[in-house]
Amino acid sequence: MLDLDGVRENVNIVIDNGYIIAVGDDTQGEEIDCSEFVVTPGFVNAHTHLGMIFLRGYYDDSNLHIWLSKMWEEERKALRETFRLSTEIGILEMMSYGITGFVDMYFNPEDVAEFSELYGIRAAAGMTFLNSINDPNQVERVQRSLKKSKFFIPIINVHSIYSTDEKTIILAKELAEELKTWIHIHLSETRKEIYDTKRKLGLFPVEYINKLGLTPYLHAVHLGWVSSWELEILKASRSTAHCPTSNMKLATAGAFPFYEAKELGINVTIGTDGPASNNSLDIIREMKEAVLLQRHSYWDTRIKALDVFTAATLNGYKLLGVKGGKIKPGYVADLALFDKYSLRPLAKDRLLSNIVYLSTGDYIKKTILNGKIYDKKELTQKIRTIYDRLESLMEKA
Amino acid sequence: MLDLDGVRENVNIVIDNGYIIAVGDDTQGEEIDCSEFVVTPGFVNAHTHLGMIFLRGYYDDSNLHIWLSKMWEEERKALRETFRLSTEIGILEMMSYGITGFVDMYFNPEDVAEFSELYGIRAAAGMTFLNSINDPNQVERVQRSLKKSKFFIPIINVHSIYSTDEKTIILAKELAEELKTWIHIHLSETRKEIYDTKRKLGLFPVEYINKLGLTPYLHAVHLGWVSSWELEILKASRSTAHCPTSNMKLATAGAFPFYEAKELGINVTIGTDGPASNNSLDIIREMKEAVLLQRHSYWDTRIKALDVFTAATLNGYKLLGVKGGKIKPGYVADLALFDKYSLRPLAKDRLLSNIVYLSTGDYIKKTILNGKIYDKKELTQKIRTIYDRLESLMEKA
Known part of the structure; x- marks a missing residue:
């Protein structure tokens, strides 16, 4: 009930x-x-990449790994201002969808911090460790400069175990420990990730992350191919996030074991993922998608409206560490x-x-x-204005 | 492109x-x-049950067969006026979503005919053969009374092979032949349907329907568990409809073979299914859902935006026999x-x-x-008024 x-x-x-x-x-x-x-209650979008608004609709038609390489190519060329405008649009869009808190992984956490204070939206974000895009030492420097404030929570973002080396992952863990925060990471997302990790290291992704000591700090996202014994490990994690639309659109073919995770007492949240892979930031639609994917994949109707609603509200606030x-x-x-x-x-x-x-x-x-109180009409009007600036920037590029 | x-x-x-x-x-x-x-172009919702608006949100949490028995129980008790108001709301909602044509299966085709002429929306509908709910002779009488008009196309609705007997299915075929129309049927929707049909008749559902001579008249809906050789049979059909959301929500676990059907030259359309199983009539959301389900189920990204857009526009008009x-x-x-x-x-x-x-x-x-031209705001206002009447009727019941 x-x-x-x-x-x-x-x-x-x-x-x-x-x-x-x-x-x-x-x-x-x-x-x-x-x-x-x-x-x-307001909704928490537990996983997104707001700075990617400029890539919305740019490329939709391949599996995750090919898609990622396309994204990285564009991101390397993009202007800092493009990220900033994208982020503000993303925040305003989310606010118009009833989202009152979110977790972001991108390259402009200072913007996220600024806009979260400006609008009063609860945001967890950090610079992202991603070896092919940036230097870990530089990420560390940015990370140390981020300060917790009324609405902003600095967190450690690690893109994935296949895109960052072990030294960097250990650095991320040490930073999380020292700065008393948590680690947000894409984990067990594709069959390729599982296969490559097992082949190279003899371990499954969560086993590997656990061996490096990250489990207590972990907000693990996707987990479409997580095994039952890895789920047991994740009982000691902070949280997990299910992003059904993005997984389906990128044909990762996995399905996060929502029911089992819930039964184990793991904190399950819901994320839209970024505007270039969903391509919407609508968390209400994402709740329905979670029910649909679960029912389709597990051939039963055990996951119900209340499960996804709780995941997108109460569990989201638990993740953020806010009483909401x-x-x-x-x-x-x-x-x-x-x-x-x-x-x-x-x-x-x-x-x-x-x-x-x-x-x-x-x-x-x-x-x-x-x-x-924010009114939808005012938010829509504001989004238009910023989109005008973003589009003119994109045309120049 | x-x-x-x-x-x-x-x-x-x-x-x-x-x-x-x-x-x-x-x-x-x-x-x-x-x-x-x-x-x-306007969109065609190729499969729905508009009269079920009054059951929207009433019961969401079981597989198809249990769910159906719950629905039939309520439908037997419902007033004719409840169906009528539900149908008008459904039509107006669809219009507000850009839907300009639809295929309906329910028990009040006269209302559909009347409203389609009133609003100018293209509608294909008929009385539904369903043994546990109505008498086939009475269905035939209603059917013979329906007249084609500018916007309304009378069709033969057969609920399914598991809910109508063989004699009734043959009657439906003869009617389609005589009245020069087509047959709209739920087919190969669940594992149970496949298993029961094969066990009882030694045939798969499409094989059985084909044996009874229905193939050329067929608009076959769902087909989540259709086999490759049955798909070959369906090359001779009029059309097929994919209803991803309803299939997923009811945990049928099947996935219509969209790509294979398209490659075989079968007409593929998209339907929201009814408001009690989706529960939305939004065909735009349904297009995305079709891409998502296909990509998830077939582990590749072959089905693209253009495929579902074509299915929901051009192919829908092909089904209706209208140049649109x-x-x-x-x-x-x-x-x-x-x-x-x-x-x-x-x-x-x-x-x-x-x-x-x-x-x-x-x-x-x-x-x-x-x-x-219909304006969204006016449609929304009109929907409110009719919902007020439906809700007061529901309260009395």
Whole structure:
């Protein structure tokens, strides 16, 4: 059954200083009329690469490894300003879809830090270790310069075990230890990664990462080809992220073992992945996709709307280390307001189904970030302006 | 490469009497300003059950066969007016998503006929043969009363080979022959259907249907478990429909062999299936889902945006027997107008990608049906009014 702290209709929520302080019928204070809306906690996009907006729709038609080489080629040529504008567009788009927190892996964490403070969106990001693109020492320097702030959490980004050498992975671990943060990495994504790792090192990817001591710091993303014994190892990890659309579009053919991970008590979150592989940043659509991929791959209907909803809200906040994901006093005032006339037939016991299976991020009309209300129309207008600048930059290139 | 007749930007389209009569820069006539839009042909939803809107979100969590028994239980109790209101909502929703034609299987074809004429949406529908719900003789009577009109095409609906007896299937074939129409049927949808048919009759589902002489009349839906030799038989069929979301949500675990069917020259279309199994009627989302399911299931990226776009436009019109699905003189003026500021970065060679992988039906702001323009806002308003009536009817029940 649906927890009442998850989806609310006809309720007053009192917010003070960024926190929910009361929920009920008889609350007092300044009122925002929510009679037209269904309210849920804000959503956390647990894996993305916002700086890739400029590559959205650029190249869609190959498997992950060929696709990556195409992306890296373009990224090496791109201007720093292109990344920056892409990131701002990405953040605004996500806000318009009810996303109130995210985890980013790219090459401009300073921009992410700045925009997260500007808009009040919770962001975890860092410079990314990726041997063919940058020098590990330089990544370390940027990393040490990043400061935790009200909305920004510096994390260590390691692209993958096939794109960074062992020395770099160990450096990443030491940094995570010293800076008291966590490690965000693509792991066990493709058959090729599994095969190559096993052949070269005699170990499966998670076994290898565990041997290097990374497990307690780990936010492991994809895991489409993780084995049952590796899942046991991941019980000691911080979190995992499932990105169904990107996996399917890039034909990785794997399916993250959602049910087993959940049963083991592993923190399961949901990510859209980047705008060049999804190509949408709509976390609402991603929740549905997770149910669909799970049901298709495991030939049963064990994964339900509530599982993906919890993954995209409560578990996302657990990952970020922020008390959020519930409509409850003491939780952060990060909320998504759905147009209730789109979630029909409107019956209390169908609300969650209509959110997950019927709606998209476009059904959300207002997003509340730490108590501050953003209107979809204003966000759309702002996105247009920045896209104009990005497009003119792209035309010049 | 994208055919220019598929997606157009900055173009003038002249419409007369429901047909496109000129496309270009220098056309003359009354002008509708489309500078804010990207134009595509209208979309055909090749398989749905609109009357099930009242069951949207009612029950989501079991495999097809258990789910069906739940649905039939509710359908036996439902009022005729519930089906009617559901159907009108479904049609208006589809129109708001750029759908200009559809194929419906339910129990109120008279309503479909009436609404299709009212709104100018092309509809193929008929009474449905389904032994546990209705009497075949009564279905035949209704069927004989349906008349082809400007927008409505009476077809023969057979629920499936497991829910209708052989005598009824033969009656359906004779009716199709006599009334010069086609047969719309769920076929090879689940492992159970394959197993039971083979065990009982010694034949696979398509082999059986072929033995009864139905192949030339066939619009076969689902085919998630069709074999390669049955696909050869289907070369002689009218059409097939792929409904990825519904198949995945109901854990049928099959994957329609899209690439092989296309290579054999079989007409492949796309359907959302009904609002109780998808639960959305958004054909734009369904195009993406088709790519995702294909890539995931066949471990390659052979199915591309253009394949699903063609299936949902040109092939849909081929199924309906209407000259549509292209922006070209002589074709029907059924068009979808996407807000171009949502399809970004806006570059000509990314338009199709952004339509299929980024957008949803909500990016469509106007739909043109046979030359008549419908605005999204007006449609949304109208949907609200009818939902109010449906919900009050549901509350009384």
